[in-house]
Amino acid sequence: MTITQSRPFSERMQNMPESFIREILKVSSNPEVISFAGGLPNPKFFPVDRIAAAAERVFSKQGTSALQYWVTEGYLPLRDYIAQWQSAKAGRRLAAEEILVLSGSQQGLDLMGKLFLNPGSNALLEGPSYLGAIQAMSAYQPEFHHLKIYEGGPDVNEFNKAMKTLKPPLFYCIPNFQNPTGNTYDLSHRQAMAATEYNNDTIWLEDNPYGEIYFEKNDLPDFFNLLPERTISLGSFSKIISPGMRMGWAAGPKDIIKRMSIAKQASDLHSNNLTQRIIYQFLIDNALEDHLDAIRIFYKEQANFMIAEMMQYFPPQVTWIKPKGGMFIWVTLPDHIQANALLKTAIEQNVIFVPGQHFFIDPKQGTTSLRMNFSNPSKNEITKGIKVLGSLVYDMME
Amino acid sequence: MTITQSRPFSERMQNMPESFIREILKVSSNPEVISFAGGLPNPKFFPVDRIAAAAERVFSKQGTSALQYWVTEGYLPLRDYIAQWQSAKAGRRLAAEEILVLSGSQQGLDLMGKLFLNPGSNALLEGPSYLGAIQAMSAYQPEFHHLKIYEGGPDVNEFNKAMKTLKPPLFYCIPNFQNPTGNTYDLSHRQAMAATEYNNDTIWLEDNPYGEIYFEKNDLPDFFNLLPERTISLGSFSKIISPGMRMGWAAGPKDIIKRMSIAKQASDLHSNNLTQRIIYQFLIDNALEDHLDAIRIFYKEQANFMIAEMMQYFPPQVTWIKPKGGMFIWVTLPDHIQANALLKTAIEQNVIFVPGQHFFIDPKQGTTSLRMNFSNPSKNEITKGIKVLGSLVYDMME
Structure with a gap:
């Protein structure tokens, strides 16, 4: 033994x-x-008591459906809620088809690595970056390249040079209140980077778990606004409701969301159906703001x-x-x-x-x-x- | 757009x-x-009402802990319960360290493919086999080889030949009430296959989501009993409690469980902490048998x-x-x-x-x-x- x-x-x-x-x-x-x-x-x-109340309501009204298998894309009312909620920030009306419910936004990092990284592919990411993203993507054996982070954002010339020479299939960034630096890209960095002439086919993976935890309300556009055809935005309920419930989402172009769903189906069939409904019930019963x-x-x-x-x-x-x-x-x-x-x-x-x-x-x-x-x-x-x-x-x- | x-x-x-x-x-x-x-x-x-009651108890006694991040390996009382419950079937005393909680046993198929399949690796699996396993493993680009299923199990000579010539890192099988055939390996097939002299370093991935849904009680040993040093057994609460709660487990040698945990951490950090506790509460409050x-x-x-x-x-x-x-x-x-x-x-x-x-x-x-x-x-x-x-x-x- x-x-x-x-x-x-x-x-x-x-x-x-x-x-x-x-x-x-x-x-x-x-x-x-x-x-x-x-x-x-x-x-x-x-919000323990309010989550408990939401759970009680789900069990009493739709217990059987909540305990059965569900579609990979997620519980439609929750996808609709996320689409509508995120529309204001996105600067355009999002549809449910642009949202995929995830078992925590960490899953989005794994799926995006799976979708876009071949062994030896160039993956461009901030230096320093979120360790969980490095872990998730390393399974797909890319060549990682750090883009150094300064207060206000990366050096735009360095970014352009990296995009031009590396032609990365994936650029991973956390422009809002980054983990680990706490840094935020300012408006000029966001605009200059989005306007890069070296975009190739690069997919911008914008991780945004802290976006709602701002200290002063701001109108900084996310890359998800500036480059809607090529940006996947990852969102999370972990920092605003509960991390233990493992619930997040990806938002982005329908063709990528569709492919992510296929990869997700192979990974875990679908996210916890009961939990999706509890979170949805919590969201409609309470004043989130x-x-x-x-x-x-x-x-x-x-x-x-x-x-x-x-x-x-x-x-x-x-x-x-x-x-x-x-x-x-x-x-x-x-x-x-x-x-x-x-x-x-x-x-x-x-x-x-x-x-x-x-x-x-x-x-x-x-x-x-x-x-x-x-x-x-x-x-x-x-x-x-x-x-x-x-x-x-x-x-x-x- | x-x-x-x-x-x-x-x-x-x-x-x-x-x-x-x-x-x-x-x-x-x-x-x-x-x-x-x-x-x-x-x-x-x-068991909607009993799950609801278990949830209520979890919220009232440990709501805050249940909503926080947790360790990747899973909620320890649940791992202990699974270890003890499965010990009788395994024919040996299992420890919690031999159990990894999964976000449904589908996740185990993805993780095992990630752990053991290189592009071009030989993956041996039954023909026909579970489609979800083919999907999950195909992400790791193996060469799939079917082992034809007959009533009572595969042809042992064919199995030996495949093991000898392919030296597969992974042999995937569903010996109990297989999906899709409903077939069960009989005792002589189990013993003869486990005794193969061509075992190389092959890992046996024994998928067992239906094991508890037998029509007559039997004492057929699983490969998890017969080959404890090399078998990962995947179990699931989906068919016996609720598939919508996406909760399963892997059981196997500690060194493989440890590596699976590292890969799982990169995939989703940990499985739904709240749901793990609700299932555990349900299990201890009710007569599962x-x-x-x-x-x-x-x-x-x-x-x-x-x-x-x-x-x-x-x-x-x-x-x-x-x-x-x-x-x-x-x-x-x-x-x-x-x-x-x-x-x-x-x-x-x-x-x-x-x-x-x-x-x-x-x-x-x-x-x-x-x-x-x-x-x-x-x-x-x-x-x-x-x-x-x-x-x-x-x-x-x-």
Whole structure:
């Protein structure tokens, strides 16, 4: 029984990184630990009672249908709701056929990799980028190319050069309140990038899980508005209702949505039918904007508080991008200080974060940066944790 | 907006068949249509009220935890329950580490293809086989090889020869009440196949969604018992509780389960946390065996009734495998009659089924066979539908 077999694992499995973040989260189950490492929405905004009420209504009115198999594309009233809700932001009337319900937007990353990446294909993505996207796409063995992120967006010349020379089938980006940097593309970057003359057939995969968690309302157009024929936008209920229910969507041109459905059918037949109906019931029974406003106000306050504490307790050589939304702050240490070394000493004092290198393909990049989550820790934990980190950085600067 | 773009779809997407079955199910939404085409569990056994009660308990006791992100491997009490429940059948004590919760067992087919199939790898599978498995694995571009299914199991010499010459990384089989044939491997086939001297490093992927829906209790050992070091067994709550909740599991050696978890993390982070807890609550609050017995008795009666009607109304040249469980009967027409031609005339009389060719890689195989579902139609529909089909077959024989 304990014989170790040689297993015929496929080549693609050699490349798939395990998530350091999910590993470190296992450490953080210790209640003594102050965690800035996670990407957890604050559970105080989980609308438990209203979800329970929605579930009760679904069971009593349509229990049998909710428990049966359903079509791959999703529960039509939910697709209609998403289409209508997103139309204002998209600047055009969306149809249900432009929406595919997903088992969390993570599934969209896997499906888009499956649809568009051959082994050796050029995949262009921000540097740093969302680790889960790197994991999902690495199964399809592309050549990854990072496009460096600066405050306000990537360098447009670098972007044009990459598009011209790489001709990537896929460009993956998170223009709103990025994970991990918290950065947002400004209007001029959005417009200049969308106007690139090197578009080839590139599909723009715009990941937008934090779009609704803005600190100030803005009218920045998404690439989904600017390039409707070639952009797939991924949305998620995880950050605004509940991540445990694993429900998201893809929005985009009908021909791509149709192909995504075929690939999804092969992956999981369809998303949880019961959960789709519970979320739909919740959406029509409640004022979503009021709920979102409460999250926005609280997260903004958390971000501002963390920044105030960093200004007080961190050496002035430490810098960061001030987020306009989302859940993260990207902090950069003075050049000679490694975030990994900081983490090692911080863990001993029960404070954790994610070193920046984990958001790059090449772990030699991002070594002096760290991702700090502000959505989940209490103010007291923020103060204590930032004090610990500040004091350690001062020590390391000596 | 209506410009048709040339899309840079990957090579693997060229091979992925769309499910004919799910397409034909869209036709069957017409209530006039008598459908033997689906693979739907009979909704009269969906325990709606008990699932609703379980959900209410989960919301009231652990609502916040149920709505948060969770670990990829699954909710530990559910994994423990599955491990303990399956231990008796497995013939050994299973640990939670040998269980991975899946978003339906379909996901296990995708993950196993991802783990073990390179482009051009030999994948050995029954002929006919489950269409969803062909779809899922085709994304990984293997060479498929069918192992012909006879009553009682494949020809053992053919199996040995295939294992010797193909050295497949993956052998995919459904030994219990197969979809689409309803066939079950007998004891001698199980033992002889497990004893093959040509095992190489082959991973045995044993799909077992119908295992609990037996018509007579049996002690047939699964390959999961006979070859524990190399078999992944896929299980599902779809046929016994609810398919709409998309919940299944993989059981197998810890090293493979660990790799599957890494691949699953990239695919959907984790399965629906709320649903895992609702299913667990349902399982501990209710007598599962009583529920299963009710399904077993009803499905057996349905199968026997359909066979009795086929004996009465079908020409004696039509043959079938009598199922010992599951939801399907595989019917074979006289050689010169094509199931596709029969379907064309049957649809005009509002009767549908799935022609056998859809369960083969090569659509020139299985052309005189059809898959008949007996779990879902009423007795009245069975009689009416079988009469229609019988009369059409008689006509075609003239």
